[in-house]
Amino acid sequence: QQSTSSSTSIVAIEAPEATRNQVAIMAINGTTRPRRGLCNHLVLVFSLTLASTTLPSGKCFAHPALPISNARPPKQRFGADNGGAGKGKSTPISGTPFRGISRKVSNDDSAAEVPPSQIESIVANAKSISASLGKKIDLTDKTLRGKYLTAITAGLAVSLAMIPEAVSFSFVAGVNPLVGLWTTVVLGFFAAMFGGRAGIQSSASGACAVVVAALCASHGSGYLAGCAALAGLLQITSGTLGVGKLIRLVPHPVMIGFVNGLSFVMLKAQLGHFKDATGTFLTLLSPEGKATYACALLTMALVKFGIPALQEKVEPARAVPPTLGGVVIVTAIARFFKWPIKTLADAAGAETFRGGLSTLPKIGLPASFWTPFQNAPLETLKIILPYAVTMAAVGSIESLLTLQLLDGIVDDGKRGSTKKEVIGQGIGNLASGLTGGIGGCALIGQSLISAQSGGGVSKLSGMAMSIFLALGIVAFAPLLGQIPVVSLAGVMLLVCQSTFSWGSLRLFGKIPNLDAFIIALVTYVTIKDDLAKAVLIGTITSALGFAWKQSTKISTTFSQTKLTPPSGPTLPNVKTYNINGPLFFGSTQRFSQLFMVKEDPDDIVIDFTQSRVYDHSALEAINNLADRYGSMGKRVYLRRLSSNCAKMLAKVHKGGLPPYEVIEVSSTDPVYDVAEDA
Secondary structure: OOOOOOOOOEEEEEOOHHHOOOEEEEEOOOOOOOOOHHHHHHHHHHHHHHHOOOOOOOOOOOOOOOOOOOOOOOHHHHHHHHOOOOOOOOOOOOOOOOOOOOEEOOOOOOOOEEOOOOOOOHHHHHHHHOHHHOOOOOOOOOOHHHHHHHHHHHHHHHHHHHHHHHHHHHHHHOOOHHHHHHHHHHHHHHHHHHOOOOOOOEEOOHHHHHHHHHHHHHHOOHHHHHHHHHHHHHHHHHHHOOHHHHHHHOOHHHHHHHHHHHHHHHHHHHHHHHEOOOOOEOOOOOHHHHHHHHHHHHHHHHHHHHHHHHHHHOOHHHHOOHHHHHHHHHHHHHHHHOOOOOEHHHHHOOOOOOOOHHHOOOOOOOHHHHHHHHHOHHHHHHHHHHHHHHHHHHHHHHHHHHHHHHHHHOOOOOOOOHHHHHHHHHHHHHHHHHOOOOOOEEOHHHHHHHHHOOHHHOOHHHHHHHHHHHHHHHOOHHHHOOOEHHHHHHHHHHHHHHHOOHHHHHOOOOOOHHHHHHHHHHHHHHHHOOHHHHHHHHHHHHHHHHHHHHHOOOEEEEEEEEEOOOOOOOEEEEEEEEEEEEEOOOOHHHHHOOOOOOOOOOEEEEEEEEEEEOOHHHHHHHHHHHHHHHHOOOEEEEEOOOHHHHHHHHHHOOOOOOOEEEEOOOOOOOOOOOOOOO
8 A cells, every 4th residue: 555644553565566466454453543653653664574474475575585484384394303293192391302493495305494584473483492392282182081181180280380480489579488379379270261272371470570579678568469450450451452462563583582581581590499598509519419409300301201201101101291290209209218408398488388278368458558558549559550560561471472382382273362361361460469469470481381291282271280289288288398399490491491492593694683683682681671671672673673674675767758647738758766665754765865856857757656655754755855846846746656645645735736746546556444353
């Protein structure tokens, strides 16, 4: 489409003349609310970036030499790597060797591997990001008993992995570990029930805990519950409005940087379990050091090699997830040999694992928050609102990226609902706040454990995790307290290894420098600050980089043409400017420099056949150029502009006869209309 206005929230994009009838129209927002200034420019740039993935010409708009794919890759393309999973088998973390994220463009073994483009679909590449998860999970079992048993056992495995994370994040937020555990129970249950995809596991998270730590330090732990409840309400509102759809604008390099940075964050959290009270790493010379490292290595060996090998030979063993079996075996060995290692009870305190109904959370906001809220509601809201907004944003982004990742890993032919996922997280955080919790979001590490354990078959896996964890806290707390912390840390170390995109290391030097820089930038910001900032910075950097590239592509060629304007006689040999490239806010200055106003004859033609007019800045540039010619008594003829664009251009002109005339209106161009959700 050749024109747009500040009151239109849709950008219609057309390929060059060779593919004129192949048009991709992106509905960025289904409303007609005016978008002006920077917002309009960002919507345009994001739309251009997204459109480059959907042009059906088979070439990337930003990288024309690289083919793109918007659909899920053919199964046989991954068949050799996956090795095929037998029916009824759970998939261990070990899987097959990591293949990286480069993909072959031919089935021929001799075909060269081509690095993927910046804007390849996140879903289509999710398998390669976490390829070390190994064999695909067979989801064709129609027996409800087998389906639900798989989901329940996966929930049991994840419930154990949730404990050290919830305890650690409780310390980060500055609250009792029991608060973090019950937050995981309540949030995990409701987020799984109302969420957008089976297999996602939610809990108190480090990203959210870091956000609210300052609030807890300044106003007490009671304010965290109010903050979590308010964040939940914000997420429910944003999910209802469909804000979650914007996650599709996250470029592929940002996704790679996200998983790489997150793997470092998880690794950093696990290393603390291998340190003594002084903060130094345990040595192999001490009994504690020997037991600690042996426990972690034994767990990793069992999960990665031992139990998967046993499952290949013993049919009943396939019902037990490798992570669950590894933790149980190592715990029994540690207890039998009385290894001097730290247990969960040692880390969280004996009070946390005392068990009984007295540990159940109380329903309602804590009095330390409710009393000041009743006395001064506006002042209290001003205190928690900034933290709640940040927490809602961080939680939504991490949850949606986890959903995108599992969409590709769990090959069940279904796509998760971003709207339901944000609403589900909001309901979970609201319920968590109303039970005195600290809130959280989906955890990618535990979600990957759920996926490799078969939890992607049903939402029951997330609810089962919460139920098992609640039963463990109430009825089996003393037994849970005896689990070695480093045994669970060993499981998380394997998750860190499988989360990191090792193939991204081979991309440097093969992809554009900007994409490589974005991967490194997002990874650094994720480690240094938080996920929300990293994704926002990475997306804006990618969009601005794309806009800069497109702003340099506008050019012109000269020709002579015979012109028969409607308002005058036929003009032979009229000088024609044939514009090539997009015309938008980033290219308007260069566009104005293409013309020689003083040297040109009295009549010229500007042909937009190979160009597109995208925004209000482009309309202003055309109008100003026509005014420059008009001030010298010259006439401009605009060719191949749509009637819609001509009407908008007439509105931009400030009265009087315009110094231009629109000729040969393009009938094949799309008309600007606001797209509506189906």
